[in-house]
């Protein structure tokens with residue numbers, strides 16, 4: 001069993017990006033600038049957004065964090081989005097999800113300029129991904145593809161089972177893995193809550209990508225010997241023995257699953273850091289694109 005070390009791989013990517021930023025600085029170009037809108041004060045969301053800001057600092061990007069109260073109106077949030085759309089210094093931005101229930105996430109997503117949509121959530125960018133056109137691929141699926149590529153995990157001709165059909169992870173993952181690309185060229189099955197024989201399908205997976213948000217859902221008996229397992233889940237479970245008061249658990253029961261795997265991602269230190277590295281890659285790309293349009 002080999003660990004797919006997302007933390008270390010993300011550090012490598014950040015070093016690569018920092019070198020690009022140095023080059024931009026040396027040639028008098030524009031420093032990439034990422035903005036994030038955070039609504040409310042959910043603990044996990046705060047952690048993620050704060051680490052995204054820290055990542056920007058580490059690679060030499062400019063960053064702006066816009067904090068809005070949990071009771072902000074949808075119109076006010078949309079006004080902030082418009083402001084970032086037209087702010088020429090901002091290359092890309094994200095609106096952290098989940099948003100409070102009174103805000104329509106789809107409306108917000110639709111309001112983001114696709115050229116600045118470094119999350120790759122907008123219909124334009126999702127459509128472009130489906131067609132294999134240049135686009136921003138959303139950070140988590142992109143990070144997983146990058147991890148598979150850098151560890152040279154063989155995917156061509158393999159059976160890839162994706163567990164979960166979210167817009168952000170499961171659905172794009174299934175499309176990327178089935179594409180004529182490397183990684184990719186897999187035969188993909190997407191399973192979800194209405195799949196009757198889920199355990200059986202999972203057992204037939206050479207590559208199992210799990211994103212359903214249920215702690216320890218995948219157990220050893222659901223995994224084939226020699227499989228590659230990607231654990232996207234990250235749930236905070238109360239744990240009074242820790243200073244933080246919680247521990248992080250993936251969707252995969254690491255203890256029973258890992259002995260059967262060729263490769264497996266840990267939680268934490270697997271997909272999470274790769275997601276953040278991908279966001280930086282997308283921001284650099286956004287800056288390049290905007291520059292090209294200007295030149």
Ligand SMILES: Nc1nc(=O)c2c([nH]1)NC[C@@H]1CN(c3ccc(C(=O)N[C@@H](CCC(=O)O)C(=O)O)cc3)C=[N+]21
Pocket residue numbers: 047048051094095096097098119139140234248267268269270271272273275276
């Ligand atoms: N607009 C938007 N874009 C996102 O990309 C987005 C989002 N909203 N909402 C929530 C999810 C989740 N997500 C994570 C990012 C980093 C870690 C991460 O760095 N995890 C660390 C542990 C962090 C911790 O201590 O909690 C790890 O796995 O090692 C996890 C999850 C981005 N998301």
